[in-house]
Amino acid sequence: MSKQPMETSRPALTVLSEDERLFRDSVYEFADREIRPLVREMDEHARIPPALIDKLFGLGVMAIEIPEVHGGAGATFFHCVLAVEALSRVDPAVGVLVDVHNTLVINALTRWGSSEIQQRYLPRLASQAIGAYALSEAGAGSDAFAMTTRAVERDGGWALTGRKLWITNASEADVFILFANANPEAGYRGITAFLVERGFAGLSVGKKEDKLGIRASSTCELVLEECRVPRENVIGEVGKGYRTAIETLNEGRIGIGAQMIGLAQGALDHTIKYTQERRQFGKSLAEFQAVRHQIARAATELQAARLMVYEAARLRDAGCPFLTEAAMCKIFSSEVAERVTSLAVNLFGGNGFVKDYPVEKLFRDAKIGQIYEGTSNLQLETIARQVLEN
Numbered sequence: 001m002s003k004q005p006m007e008t009s010r011p012a013l014t015v016l017s018e019d020e021r022l023f024r025d026s027v028y029e030f031a032d033r034e035i036r037p038l039v040r041e042m043d044e045h046a047r048i049p050p051a052l053i054d055k056l057f058g059l060g061v062m063a064i065e066i067p068e069v070h071g072g073a074g075a076t077f078f079h080c081v082l083a084v085e086a087l088s089r090v091d092p093a094v095g096v097l098v099d100v101h102n103t104l105v106i107n108a109l110t111r112w113g114s115s116e117i118q119q120r121y122l123p124r125l126a127s128q129a130i131g132a133y134a135l136s137e138a139g140a141g142s143d144a145f146a147m148t149t150r151a152v153e154r155d156g157g158w159a160l161t162g163r164k165l166w167i168t169n170a171s172e173a174d175v176f177i178l179f180a181n182a183n184p185e186a187g188y189r190g191i192t193a194f195l196v197e198r199g200f201a202g203l204s205v206g207k208k209e210d211k212l213g214i215r216a217s218s219t220c221e222l223v224l225e226e227c228r229v230p231r232e233n234v235i236g237e238v239g240k241g242y243r244t245a246i247e248t249l250n251e252g253r254i255g256i257g258a259q260m261i262g263l264a265q266g267a268l269d270h271t272i273k274y275t276q277e278r279r280q281f282g283k284s285l286a287e288f289q290a291v292r293h294q295i296a297r298a299a300t301e302l303q304a305a306r307l308m309v310y311e312a313a314r315l316r317d318a319g320c321p322f323l324t325e326a327a328m329c330k331i332f333s334s335e336v337a338e339r340v341t342s343l344a345v346n347l348f349g350g351n352g353f354v355k356d357y358p359v360e361k362l363f364r365d366a367k368i369g370q371i372y373e374g375t376s377n378l379q380l381e382t383i384a385r386q387v388l389e390n
């Protein structure tokens, strides 16, 4: 039977356009050349050097979805996913810096910011200012809308008081998308998103966390003492911040999926090379069937996770519903990352357990994927609601 030409051409999820492929490759080449030599030192000192951050701006990965008119690339969310994946293959701590900046901060501003806010802040975020996203508090993690940070109208603007916890990029950030409740009696319908600059009176960056993994990525407390925010720095509408939070995090989750598949790919790359070189019983480890099959299973799981992440991102770019796919890709890819990095440690033997080799770090880094931007239990709740109640 002769093959009929297909009426529509729908390439496979992993088939990249020329532009996507060139972009992904250039980010990975950058990561390999500029980041890889610094990974261990950054992990030990829990810090990303400012010179590397400058290079990330130069590379164009800090302004992926920012429209060209504001100095960005005007590219897609899928490009963000490719960048986070490629960076995380080398260092997931750098991956999350770029992820939060793009998929949460720039995303919130381009979707919800007034044109005046966009004109004022997007060019800065495209060229030199790092963004952070401040929702969580000590008593409001999974239950984020139980936040106690308050916003009170004062002198034609706002005064914000409270404490935010676990804020990624806080050490380096110039701009914070910060959530506070402007009308506690209305419950979550009082939550409002504000753009807070680092230099605003009343904002200080508090304790920096000493973490298990992604140690080079800063995670700090923010203290707001009557922090003065101009009226025009409200993002979206007063009382609608809950929507901004929900919708940006739904998208951000796909970015975490990208971080996890990049991380797992990095661990797999190291493991393949190591098992081909390391010899025991007169053979390379990669010649033993037990080892080959473990690596084959890891590669299979990783491919499944990648398909889920790419599908969620492409659905988002196509304007289709993607909530369930985003939750599924995050939970699955973070579990795959944990399994693949654990296997990597096993197959490196004793060398997997020491810092002279790269996989113990990736094993530590993988754990965060099941915690931030909604824990795995919360993702399962989202998925369960969809499959059981719709």
Ligand SMILES: Cc1cc2nc3c(=O)[nH]c(=O)nc-3n(C[C@H](O)[C@H](O)[C@H](O)COP(=O)(O)OP(=O)(O)OC[C@H]3O[C@@H](n4cnc5c(N)ncnc54)[C@H](O)[C@@H]3O)c2cc1C
Pocket (backbone or CB within 6 Å): 100, 133, 134, 135, 136, 138, 140, 141, 142, 143, 165, 166, 167, 168, 169, 211, 219, 368, 371, 372, 373, 374, 375, 376, 377, 378
């Ligand atoms: C390194 C790092 C970076 C972070 N970056 C940011 C950031 O940039 N901005 C920001 O706003 N936040 C950030 N966070 C906060 C993160 O999103 C929260 O830690 C996360 O949402 C979980 O909240 P929690 O820590 O309060 O845990 P809890 O909410 O106390 O959860 C503890 C456990 O209880 C489970 N649980 C809670 N509620 C339920 C339920 N209803 N059903 C079943 N199980 C439940 C959870 O799944 C979890 O296993 C970061 C956290 C870390 C560790």
